[in-house]
Amino acid sequence: MIIVERLTKKYGGFTAVDDVSFVARPGRVTGFLGPNGAGKSTTMRMMVALTAPTSGSATVLGRRFADLPNPGLEVGVLLDASAQHAGRTGREILAIAQQTLGLPVARLREMTDLVSLTDAEADRRVGNYSLGMRQRLGIATALIGDPEVLILDEPANGLDPAGIRWMRDLLRGHADRGGTVLLSSHLLNEIEVIADDIVMIGNGRIVSQGAKTDLLHAAGTVVRAEDLNALDRALAAWGLEVRPSEDGALHTDADAVLVGKVALNAGIALTELRAAHGAGLEEMFLELTAGTQREGAAA
Numbered sequence: 001m002i003i004v005e006r007l008t009k010k011y012g013g014f015t016a017v018d019d020v021s022f023v024a025r026p027g028r029v030t031g032f033l034g035p036n037g038a039g040k041s042t043t044m045r046m047m048v049a050l051t052a053p054t055s056g057s058a059t060v061l062g063r064r065f066a067d068l069p070n071p072g073l074e075v076g077v078l079l080d081a082s083a084q085h086a087g088r089t090g091r092e093i094l095a096i097a098q099q100t101l102g103l104p105v106a107r108l109r110e111m112t113d114l115v116s117l118t119d120a121e122a123d124r125r126v127g128n129y130s131l132g133m134r135q136r137l138g139i140a141t142a143l144i145g146d147p148e149v150l151i152l153d154e155p156a157n158g159l160d161p162a163g164i165r166w167m168r169d170l171l172r173g174h175a176d177r178g179g180t181v182l183l184s185s186h187l188l189n190e191i192e193v194i195a196d197d198i199v200m201i202g203n204g205r206i207v208s209q210g211a212k213t214d215l216l217h218a219a220g221t222v223v224r225a226e227d228l229n230a231l232d233r234a235l236a237a238w239g240l241e242v243r244p245s246e247d248g249a250l251h252t253d254a255d256a257v258l259v260g261k262v263a264l265n266a267g268i269a270l271t272e273l274r275a276a277h278g279a280g281l282e283e284m285f286l287e288l289t290a291g292t293q294r295e296g297a298a299a
């Protein structure tokens with residue numbers, strides 16, 4: 001579990017990350033989506049104590065990253081695959097991580113196999129790696145300590161389609177075994193295929209967040225009652241199409257006024273009634289990428 005609470009980062013008069021809060025849950029892949037310069041990397045760097053927040057906090061597995069006794073065994077981090085030491089070989093980089101974390105030597109072979117780096121490739125200097133190979137090495141380094149939580153900044157960058165599928169399966173497997181996966185991307189479709197939950201950021205602020213199935217669905221209403229079955233039957237009796245929402249409520253395309261009236265008519269007490277957030281995630285994202293990305297500031 002990762003909990004981000006009101007994280008803010010200011011550089012002089014410029015606010016790169018503005019009051020960002022979200023939770024990445026175990027068993028789920030959380031996609032951190034936003035155009036270039038939106039503040040994804042800065043948020044992730046604050047999570048892993050590489051950048052000091054101006055205010056707010058982030059905890060990983062209940063503690064601030066800096067307070068984790070052996071972070072590499074609990075959190076796998078890939079922030080910038082290009083930042084690996086160009087003069088070292090892939091195997092040397094993995095060996096440093098293996099020794100630092102006190103892991104058996106056999107782990108090296110397991111990791112090169114996992115990310116499909118051949119012996120010849122592992123013995124090549126990283127300066128001669130393609131971006132895709134660097135990403136694979138970075139993922140191997142993040143995973144070597146078998147951490148529960150993964151924080152990966154644009155891990156699909158530079159991977160070919162087969163590599164992207166491989167990574168997707170890897171991250172899915174990690175979450176299915178109960179791990180927490182947070183990965184960023186500036187591509188909606190990349191996040192759409194991998195993520196269970198989406199946190200969308202633009203201009204340093206969260207613009208939308210929630211379960212992917214809820215966010216990608218058209219506008220509608222999320223409704224909850226103590227007796228969910230009775231509510232389901234009452235809505236269906238009015239011919240309203242109802243689906244379970246990811247967080248255990250019901251989701252319908254009908255508007256909130258109608259849903260409220262149906263419930264009243266059936267004598268059902270509601271515990272929640274609200275417009276489904278994130279209607280038109282794609283439009284929202286396109287608007288962000290078209291109008292508000294900060295390429296100027298990021299340059």
Ligand SMILES: Nc1ncnc2c1ncn2[C@@H]1O[C@H](COP(=O)(O)OP(=O)(O)OP(=O)(O)O)[C@@H](O)[C@H]1O
Nearest residue numbers: 011016035036037038039040041042186294297298
């Ligand atoms: N050290 C810094 N000093 C000043 N401004 C910074 C610094 N680091 C980041 N920024 C600015 O903060 C904003 C957010 O940058 P950040 O790298 O977090 O965005 P991002 O969403 O990760 O984008 P990208 O996908 O392009 O990496 C950008 O406008 C960037 O120029």
